[in-house]
Each structure stands twice: as C-alpha cells, then as structure tokens.
Amino acid sequence: MQSSLPRPGGSRLPAPSSTANTNLEPQSTTSTTQPLADLGESTVNSRLAFSKSVIGKPSIFSTSVIGKPSALKGPTTAAKSTANPLSASTSLKRGLEHADSPYDRPAQVARSAISQNTPAAAASAVKGPVGRNILGKSTIGRTGGPGASRIGAAARGALNRSTLGKPNAALAAHNKQIEAVVSAALPLGQDEAEDEKEKEQEKEKGSGGPWVAKKRPARAGWDVKGRLADLEEDHREMMDRFADTNVQKDMSSMKVIELETVRATLETKNSHLQSELNREQAELNKTKMELHEEQRLRRVEADDARRQLLNETDELRRKARDDIDNLERKQKTEVSDLTTKHKSEVDELRMALERLKMEQAEDKRRHADELSTLKTNAARDLEDAQQRSRNEVLDLKNRSELEVATLKNTYMTEIATLKSTYETELAKVKGELKAETSAHNETKDELAVAQKMNKDMRNTISEQSVNSLNMESSARALRDKICSLESMISDRDSSIRAKDGDVSQMRQDLETAMTKLRTEETLRRKLHNQVLELKGNIRVFCRVRPTLEAETEPAKMDFPGQDDEAKDIKVYSSEKATLSGAETVKEHPYTFDKVFNPTANNNLIFEEISQLVQSALDGYNVCIFAYGQTGSGKTFTMTSKDGMIPQAVEQIFRTSAQLTEKGWTYTMEGSFVEVYNENLNDLLGKDTDLDKKKIEIRHDKGRTTLTECTTITLNGPDMMEEVMRRASNNRMVAATKANERSSRSHSVFILKLYGVNNVTGEKCEGTLNLVDLAGSERLSHSQATGDRLKETQNINKSLSALGDVISALGGGKEVKHIPYRNSKLTFLLQNSLGGNSKTLMFVMVSPLLAHMNETLTSLKFAKKVSQVNIGTAKKVKVENVSP
Numbered sequence: 001m002q003s004s005l006p007r008p009g010g011s012r013l014p015a016p017s018s019t020a021n022t023n024l025e026p027q028s029t030t031s032t033t034q035p036l037a038d039l040g041e042s043t044v045n046s047r048l049a050f051s052k053s054v055i056g057k058p059s060i061f062s063t064s065v066i067g068k069p070s071a072l073k074g075p076t077t078a079a080k081s082t083a084n085p086l087s088a089s090t091s092l093k094r095g096l097e098h099a100d101s102p103y104d105r106p107a108q109v110a111r112s113a114i115s116q117n118t119p120a121a122a123a124s125a126v127k128g129p130v131g132r133n134i135l136g137k138s139t140i141g142r143t144g145g146p147g148a149s150r151i152g153a154a155a156r157g158a159l160n161r162s163t164l165g166k167p168n169a170a171l172a173a174h175n176k177q178i179e180a181v182v183s184a185a186l187p188l189g190q191d192e193a194e195d196e197k198e199k200e201q202e203k204e205k206g207s208g209g210p211w212v213a214k215k216r217p218a219r220a221g222w223d224v225k226g227r228l229a230d231l232e233e234d235h236r237e238m239m240d241r242f243a244d245t246n247v248q249k250d251m252s253s254m255k256v257i258e259l260e261t262v263r264a265t266l267e268t269k270n271s272h273l274q275s276e277l278n279r280e281q282a283e284l285n286k287t288k289m290e291l292h293e294e295q296r297l298r299r300v301e302a303d304d305a306r307r308q309l310l311n312e313t314d315e316l317r318r319k320a321r322d323d324i325d326n327l328e329r330k331q332k333t334e335v336s337d338l339t340t341k342h343k344s345e346v347d348e349l350r351m352a353l354e355r356l357k358m359e360q361a362e363d364k365r366r367h368a369d370e371l372s373t374l375k376t377n378a379a380r381d382l383e384d385a386q387q388r389s390r391n392e393v394l395d396l397k398n399r400s401e402l403e404v405a406t407l408k409n410t411y412m413t414e415i416a417t418l419k420s421t422y423e424t425e426l427a428k429v430k431g432e433l434k435a436e437t438s439a440h441n442e443t444k445d446e447l448a449v450a451q452k453m454n455k456d457m458r459n460t461i462s463e464q465s466v467n468s469l470n471m472e473s474s475a476r477a478l479r480d481k482i483c484s485l486e487s488m489i490s491d492r493d494s495s496i497r498a499k500d501g502d503v504s505q506m507r508q509d510l511e512t513a514m515t516k517l518r519t520e521e522t523l524r525r526k527l528h529n530q531v532l533e534l535k536g537n538i539r540v541f542c543r544v545r546p547t548l549e550a551e552t553e554p555a556k557m558d559f560p561g562q563d564d565e566a567k568d569i570k571v572y573s574s575e576k577a578t579l580s581g582a583e584t585v586k587e588h589p590y591t592f593d594k595v596f597n598p599t600a601n602n603n604l605i606f607e608e609i610s611q612l613v614q615s616a617l618d619g620y621n622v623c624i625f626a627y628g629q630t631g632s633g634k635t636f637t638m639t640s641k642d643g644m645i646p647q648a649v650e651q652i653f654r655t656s657a658q659l660t661e662k663g664w665t666y667t668m669e670g671s672f673v674e675v676y677n678e679n680l681n682d683l684l685g686k687d688t689d690l691d692k693k694k695i696e697i698r699h700d701k702g703r704t705t706l707t708e709c710t711t712i713t714l715n716g717p718d719m720m721e722e723v724m725r726r727a728s729n730n731r732m733v734a735a736t737k738a739n740e741r742s743s744r745s746h747s748v749f750i751l752k753l754y755g756v757n758n759v760t761g762e763k764c765e766g767t768l769n770l771v772d773l774a775g776s777e778r779l780s781h782s783q784a785t786g787d788r789l790k791e792t793q794n795i796n797k798s799l800s801a802l803g804d805v806i807s808a809l810g811g812g813k814e815v816k817h818i819p820y821r822n823s824k825l826t827f828l829l830q831n832s833l834g835g836n837s838k839t840l841m842f843v844m845v846s847p848l849l850a851h852m853n854e855t856l857t858s859l860k861f862a863k864k865v866s867q868v869n870i871g872t873a874k875k876v877k878v879e880n881v882s883p
C-alpha cells in the first residue's frame, strides 16, 4: 500500500492496464518498508518502482468521469476517452456547463485556460487548493452539483483537446505532460486503486461484466422520475468512490510528509558530507600550501647550498692555489738554501781537501826533503866519519907500520939497545894506540850516535809517514764525507727533481682544472643565457614602494602568492555611480614576471637582476628601465646608495676579478647622460656645459658612441662613488635651471664592458644601460605653458616612443621598421633594445590612494610591455675589442 506514495515533485502517467497489473507486485511494498535512514539507491529504485506502479495504474480520473457511464467502464474505456480528444473536450465542455455553483470556480478557470489553449493553467486550476477543496467538498459532502465532480474528467478532456492542433508525437508528449500534471494534482494511492479495482471486480461479479450502471428494470420512456432516481443512485455510488479517493489522498499527503522528512534527513546528511568535503578540501589546500612552502624552502636551501658550494669550491681552489704557491715558494727557497749551503759546504770541503792535500804534499815534500837531507847528511857524516876513521886507522896503521918498521929497524938496530926504549916506546905507542882506539871508539860512538840519529830520523820519518797516513785516512774520511754529502745532495736533488715533478704534475692538474673551469665558464655563459632566454628577453618587474611617514590614505592592494614567487598584484579602486552616487569597489588584477611588495629592499631586488648584469659581462647588451610616476621610487631603486647602479657596478668588479682566474681581463668604461627636452647632457662633464654642448649619437656596427661625452675608465667600485657624486652635482645644477628637473628628464648610466680571454683568445663586448625615466604621470598640455609645455610634450613623446619601439619589436618579422628615431631616448638605446639585447622594465608603483589613476595607467603600460615577445638575444659580435 505504501508504494502508492507520490514522488515529491514527480508525475504519474497513465499506462496500459496490462502494466498496471504487474505494478501491484510486492516489490514496491518491500522497497518502501526500508528504514528511512537507509534510503539511498534503493530509495531511488523504490521510487522508480513506485512511479512505474503508479504510471501503470489507470488514473482515477479516467475512471471517474461523473455522469459519463462510458468513462466508468474501466481503464480501457478511459484510455479510449483520452485517446479521443474531441470526445474528451466535449465531456469537459459538458462538465463545465454544469459548473454553475460557487464551487465551480476552478472549472471556470479551466474553461478560460482551454479557450486560451493553456493546458498548464487548466491543470493548475484543477490542481489548486480551491479546486481541490471544491472537489473534496463536492465528493465528500456531496453538496456540490455534478459539475464540480465532473471537473477532473472534464479538465483532462479539455487538456487533451487543447493539444489538438499539435502534431501526433508532440501531441502524445503534450498529453502525457498534462496527464502528469493533472494526476499530480489529484494523486491516486495504489491501495485506493486496488480498492477501486476490488469494487469494480465486486461489481463485475455482481453484474458479470465491466462496471456499468446497475441493471434496473427498464423504465418506460415517460418514467422520467424513475430514470432520474437511477441516475442519482449511480451518482451517489460515484460520490462514495470519490470520498474513498480523498481518504487515500490524505494518506498520500502523510506519506509525502514522511518522505519530506526522509529528504530533510538526507539533506542534513548531504550537508554534513558537504561540510566534511569542504573540510577535506581546506585540508588539501592547506597541505598544498605547505607543500608549496616546503618546495620553496627546499629551493631556497638548494640555492643557498649551491651558492655555498660554489663559494666553498672557490675558497678551496684559492686556498689550494695559495698552498701550492706557498709550497712551491717554500720548496724553492729550501732547495736554493740547501743548494747554496751544500755548495758552500762542498766548496769549503773541497778547499779544505785541497788545503790538506797541499799541506800533505808540502809535509811530504818537506819530510822527504828533510829525510833526504837527513839521510844525505847522516850518510855523509857517516861516510865522513868512516872515511876519517878509515883514514885515521890507515894513517895510524901506516904510521904505526912506519913507526913499527922504523922502530923495527931501530929496534933491530937498536934492539937491544933500544929494547927498553922500544918497550917504553912500545908502551907509549900502545898507550897512544889505546888512545887512538878510544878515539876510534869515540868515533864509533859518534857513528852510533849518528846512526841513532839516523834511526831517530827514520822514526820521525815513519811517524811523519804515519801522520801522513793518518792525514790520508782523515782525507779519505773527508772524501767519504764529501761523497756522502754529495750523495745527500744528489738525493736532495732527486727529491727536488721528484718534487719538481710533483709541482709540474700539480701545475698540469691546475692547468687541466683551469681548462675545465674555462670550459665550464663558457658552458655557464651559454646556460645562463639560455635560462634568461627562457625567462624572456623582455621582462617586467613591479615594485610598490612603502608608505612614507608623512603619507596618509594608502590605496588597497593585494599581493597574492609567496614573497619569492609573487607574480600577481591586485589593486582596488572605488568608483561612484553617476546617478545614484553609490560607491563600488573594482578589483584590477595584474600579473608580471615578479612583483615586489613594499617590504622588499634594494638587495632583494638586485638579487633578481644580478643575472642580467652577469649577461652584460658575458657580452650582451642589457637595458634596465625604471618606469613610473614621480615619487613612485624610481630614483631610490636605481641610484640610491644600495640602488641598482652601484650594486651592478660592484657585482661587475667582483665577478670580473673572479674571471681573471679563467683568463678573462675586463676593461670598463662608464658614461652618465641626461635626456632633457630631447637633448643629451653629459652628467660627468662640466656643469657649465649643461644644455649648451651638443652631444651626437652615432651607431656603427652595433656599437653606440657619443661624441663630446665624458667616458671614465672604471678601475674599481670605489670610483663609482665619484661618478655618482659628479652626476648628482650636475643634476642639482640642472635642477636650479628647471624646477623638478630630475622627474622631467631621463638619466641613463651606460657601462661598457670589454673582455678578452688571454688563454682561449675569446673576446666579448657588452653594454649595461641603467635608465631612470622621467615621471610617467599624464601631463596635461592644457595646463602647461612655455618651458613646462615643451617639457611635457617631450616627456610624453619619448615615453610613447619607448612604448612604440617595444611593441614594434614584439611584432616579429612582419614589422620592418622600428621607430628608434622617434625620440632621443630610443635612438640612444637603439643597440640595447631589441633582438640583440635583454630588457627589464621596473614598473614603480606609489602606494597612495591619491595616485590610483596614475598607478592604473602605469600598470596597463607595463602589462602591454610584458606581453611583448622579443626574439632571442645574440652576443655582440666582436672583431676588435678595444675601449
């Protein structure tokens, strides 16, 4: 019975009776007895089943056409009646003709709807509370006339009729739609239908056929009262059935409420799920942001680590080189010290040896001389002594013999006589002999002494020989020492040679490393350029300066995105409606290559442009502009103490010093000019020449030169202070000539960089132009006169010429002519704007509400520039690098 509940907002369509039977199957009952909370897909299914069951049921309307017995003959008859729009419309008309009671208001409405061919209106007339009420009343209380009770069928017929003029298919669809609306207006419960069916069956049982009016005895044609009573009875029966229908309708309404509750529960569940989904979404977003932050931190860490690694590598390289140099120096000093020391020692030893040898030779010679002298003397003495002794002995002998003979003669003669004398004489001679013998002995002793002396001399000589041997052995020892020293020296020499080998190996390694470094440097230049090319050869950065102390009323601005990734800016302006005066806030979103909020300082900004400065060192032409209205922070960004110009120069010096290791030598030349009223002024020249001297711009083979313009060779970053001071003095002098001149002239710092690699022979020439443009505020011609008007015209002309040049550059090959000559500024920068160069524009933004209009104009201009796509930058071709 539950399955007969109407689907909220759904429709029920009549269907053939065969389907109606199948729809009374228990499946629909089962689906509706499910717990409410579990209603899901099954609910949909049950709803479908339900709707099928209802669709399959013949509408009570089709069976309840009051006063139309043919319509009460069941679904087939009803279907027939609906299938025949003409008869249906006739029945409606008839029904409406009876609708003359106050309850027949819906019938009137339906009638008028029919006359206007508006089935929906007809349906709603029937469906509306009044109509329903009337129907209720007319059926339950049976107080209404037959017209009211016939309205349902009449309206339906009428609806069918209203579609008469339509083609068949459309007509069928139309009919169905109307049926659905009418059915929804007067729902029919399944149980009711079943009751109805039962009743019909009962009736059929009673009558033995489809429901028809009770068979009564035939009345005579004149028995009008009897026939009327029969009809009244039929009518009453029909009214009863209507009453039942209304009870069913109430039940259906309750079911609707019940289903509404289910729907509410489901909606609560749904909203709960939705909020969970939202929470999950928020969680996901948070996780994404965290991931983003994490990625950014990782990137920053990686950058830091890379920088640190590079620094450390450089530091290590420098240290290694210093160490090698120190080691080499130390070794050389040690080697030379040792060599000198050893040489002097060897020399000394050699000299000592020579001396010793000489002494030894001298000694030997002397000893030999002495020895030979001694020997000669001794031999001579000995010979003399022996000779003398022999002579003496011979003399003595001769004399003795002579004396003996004389004596013998005398003895003989005087033997006797002289025997005694002889004997005395003999004794005397004997004594003399004795004396002679003792003399001889003395001579012998003398000889012995001489011999002893000789022996002594020999001993001395042998001693001298020993000494000489000793000296020889000491000389040998000395020689050995010399040898060992010499071997030591040769060891040292070989170790020095080995060390020399090491050093030359190290030199070779160093040379290899340097070659590698040079190759890497070339590669780095290439990669660096590729990276910049990928970023685009014209880029736009936006910077919003902070609100100063004296300033009030800042404009509303948003900077979505992480600080280091920020590319978006949202500016809000409020506009007043002309008529109502109501204020509306308008959001102006812009996207650039980078957006710096008011907290960003110059160092952070320079980090972003340092790569471009590096490009200038690598041989490219680079142009960096600051564009914006007066007071937006252009000068602060470009020329203040830590502005882009001083920092760029400092970086160039720092990097060029590092590049010397890789064989590069740079020469840097700086000029500072001002473009005022389409004239060039030399800011490094004499102040008296300002606005007087005529400076010409010349372009030759991609090079720009300025005639009569001071060019300073920069030998170190310190010189920059002097350059800036001179330029600022000249600007101040110029400012006294024309008030507020700084914001009404463009200043251009031109740094030319000439590089030569002594090792590889490479050459490069780059130019870095740093431009502080005149204030971009819209200057009204109407309010300016005289000098001010001229200034205004010139500023407007040069800024729009700059815009024209940039957009012409973005036009690609189709654009044949780039209007560089339209202003002095663009003509001056001709070689640094365009395919051969890299350009960066800072759009400077004031944070004040009062400057909102100018801010929006600047941002629009910057947006146009950022949309320009300039071709690939090429290195300046250098044939002859000379400053």
Ligand SMILES: Nc1ncnc2c1ncn2[C@@H]1O[C@H](COP(=O)(O)OP(=O)(O)OP(=O)(O)O)[C@@H](O)[C@H]1O
Residues within 6 Å of the ligand: 544, 545, 546, 548, 600, 628, 629, 630, 631, 632, 633, 634, 635, 636, 637, 742, 743, 744, 774, 775, 844
């Ligand atoms: N980022 C900043 N931080 C702090 N102060 C700033 C910043 N930018 C600009 N200012 C201050 O704002 C004021 C105006 O700046 P600045 O003179 O640079 O503007 P400008 O655009 O160059 O103006 P003009 O076109 O007149 O030369 C100065 O007082 C400057 O010190």
